[in-house]
Amino acid sequence: MQFLNGITLLLVYQLVGEITVRLFGLPIPGPVLGMVLLFLTLVIRKRSGGALDTAANGLLSHLSLLFVPAGVGMMVYFSRILDEWLPIALSLVLGTAITMIVTAGAMLATQRLLARRPRRDG
Structure with a gap:
């Protein structure tokens, strides 16, 4: 219930x-x-x-079950994916690289900000 x-x-x-x-x-x-x-x-x-x-x-x-429709969609449109493989591959690679760079930059900025702040223990 x-x-x-x-x-x-x-x-x-x-x-x-x-x-x-x-x-x-x-x-x-x-x-x-x-x-x-x-x-x-x-x-x-x-x-x-x-x-x-x-x-x-x-x-x-059961989260893995939610990926079944996406897998079916890939099989249905497989010929189109083959036709457009270069833009898809470039967007995946560039998107991943940009995300990693922005995340690393945010982490470094946060570390620098926290390092400048005086520590208050207690």
């Missing part, structure tokens, strides 16, 4: 996000807004509750 309550809660947040996006014509997906609303709720409450924990752990334990 805990799992069902948790899934229901997740779906309610997704529904609220979807309705809000459609009512106000927002340029973001409804589930993303629902996730932001759920995050804000969790930050305010400072805990998640047993039902939500049970549902989240259940979904995470």
